[in-house]
Amino acid sequence: MRQDQDPGLSGPGLAVAEPGELLVGYLRWYREALRRKLAGLGEEQLRTPLAATGWAPLALVQHLGWMEHRWLRWGLRAEQVDARPPGGLVAEWRVDRPTADIWATYDAQTAAADEILDGLAPWTALATRAAVGGRFTRPDTAPPLSRILVHLLQEYARHLGHLDIARQLLDGHTGE
Numbered sequence: 001m002r003q004d005q006d007p008g009l010s011g012p013g014l015a016v017a018e019p020g021e022l023l024v025g026y027l028r029w030y031r032e033a034l035r036r037k038l039a040g041l042g043e044e045q046l047r048t049p050l051a052a053t054g055w056a057p058l059a060l061v062q063h064l065g066w067m068e069h070r071w072l073r074w075g076l077r078a079e080q081v082d083a084r085p086p087g088g089l090v091a092e093w094r095v096d097r098p099t100a101d102i103w104a105t106y107d108a109q110t111a112a113a114d115e116i117l118d119g120l121a122p123w124t125a126l127a128t129r130a131a132v133g134g135r136f137t138r139p140d141t142a143p144p145l146s147r148i149l150v151h152l153l154q155e156y157a158r159h160l161g162h163l164d165i166a167r168q169l170l171d172g173h174t175g176e
Helices: 019-038 043-047 057-076 088-093 099-120 145-171
Strands: none
Touching: 019 057, 019 099, 019 145, 043 057, 043 099, 057 088, 057 099, 057 145
């Protein structure tokens, strides 16, 4: 545990108070939590869909990477990129590539997201609206960066809760 971290408070250090830094700090904490929650699972456990959920734990890795890609590259930046993998939503939740490739794709997607976010620091731009032309086709539907970051956090929080349940079903390990 970091010295500036309270054992009862997860996320960025206690001294982090600036809203943008706090939001991005939690996003990065959730990414680390994803890795922690999957650590120790065997290849079969990572790749096999659970009957109770219909998805394999590695499918969440794919989904969360594509979710960041959609909201930051296609959404905030309006980059002309695919919103989903070839095969669409079904492919996003299907685990049919080697585990190392899935993690490499996730790492590339989150690195691209970090490059965008780091370029916006020192967070004077939380009210900046997403560009038009990618995910958002009209200025009145383009959300501000702050809203996008909150959406990313709720996606991670929700899915990591799902992963806690999946992990408990797989090997009895309970979440944080």
